[in-house]
Structures are given as C-alpha cells and as structure tokens.
Amino acid sequence: MKYHEEIHFPFTKYSLSIGTADDFSQIPEEPLVGFVGRSNSGKSSLLNAITNQKGLAKVSKSPGKTKLVNLFTTKQGFHLVDLPGFGYSKASHREHKSMMELLDRFLNQVQNLKVLFILIDAQREFPAEEVSMIETCQKKKIRPVVVRTKADKLNQREKIHIVRDAEEIMNHIGIPFPYFLCSSTNGKGINEIRKFIFDSLGISQVKQER
C-alpha cells in the first residue's frame, strides 16, 4: 500500500457534542475512532495535530476542558471522537462520577467504535484505569492503542524506559496493543498515527487534496 508522504485529514469538521448516554442514538453509523485519557493528557491537541487543523478541538492549559463526547467528521466518512478527560482533580465527585459513567457507557454501548486511542502523558506512570480500559476494549472488540503523549518533554533515557513500561504492561495483562510515542508540539509520531487509523479502518486509497 502506498501512502502520500503526509497523510492529513484536511477537511475534518466538527459535527456534534453529546453530554448524556441517552443521546448516543444521535451518533452516526460510520466507524468511530475515539481518543480517551486523563484530563490534560493531550487528546484535543492530538486531534488537532492529526487533522492538521489547529482550532478544531479546544485545547486548554487548565484541565477539564473537554467534558462532552465531541464528534468530528472526516472527509473519508469516519468520525474522530474527543472524549471527556477524566481524573480532573478540581471536578466535583458527582461531576467526575457522571463523566466516568458517560465514558463507560460510551465504550460499552456504542457499537461502531472501532479503535480507541488511550492517551497517557509520557511523564506519568501507566495508570490502572487505563489498563482496565484496554481490557474493556478487548471484550468489546474495540482495538486499543496506547499513545504516550508530550514526547518532546522526555530525554533519551526516559524514552527507552517508557517503551519497556508498555512491554511490561502487555506481558502483565496478556493483551498485545499497538503503542505510539508522540508529540503534538514537534510532530513526532503524528504521521504514524494517521497511517494507523487508515490501516485499521481498511482505507487503502488515500488521495490527498491540499
């Protein structure tokens, strides 16, 4: 398969936001590619980087920006889904619980979620909730992918450590998962993620318009 050197999703458009599982029926039937992770892990930034559209998803220095399930529709017909950031310390207990419930129901009820990118800030340890999300994906036949974000903040030694970390988790839980180290700031790993999305969805012919 031949790809254009730079695979962009240049005409991706915001399509809808959902705040409650009762509204999941509004989600279109085409394949979904989700982005999940702790607040501030860089989900919205990654979405903007892979689409090459800076203002598409809202990025914020203060955690807790994305509270809804936000859908962005690509020209190729599938949807990128920016999911609410969890683990936000300033969120009230009730707010956090309802966000986790929304996420849980999204993973368990939405049938056309094909790939779930699980983002973890590269400077943090691999957290337990993310491990359990990988296990949920396996049960639901969703393809889990781990993305360690903000790679620009790591030195060489930390980069090596982080790869070992992923291998250890894989061995421990017995589920292999693809794994990327990326930076939305300097572009590292971004094109690999784009290619992975096309491969996973079986999109073989990528003709780019610029």
Ligand SMILES: Nc1nc2c(ncn2[C@@H]2O[C@H](COP(=O)(O)OP(=O)(O)OP(=O)(O)O)[C@@H](O)[C@H]2O)c(=O)[nH]1
């Ligand atoms: N250095 C560096 N900073 C990044 C990178 N990606 C995101 N950030 C910064 O991290 C902060 C959070 O980024 P967001 O993309 O808003 O994170 P999020 O996961 O969508 O956060 P919520 O919407 O709160 O869940 C912002 O200040 C970004 O500029 C990266 O690759 N490198």
Ligand SMILES: [Mg+2]
């Ligand atoms: Mg966000």
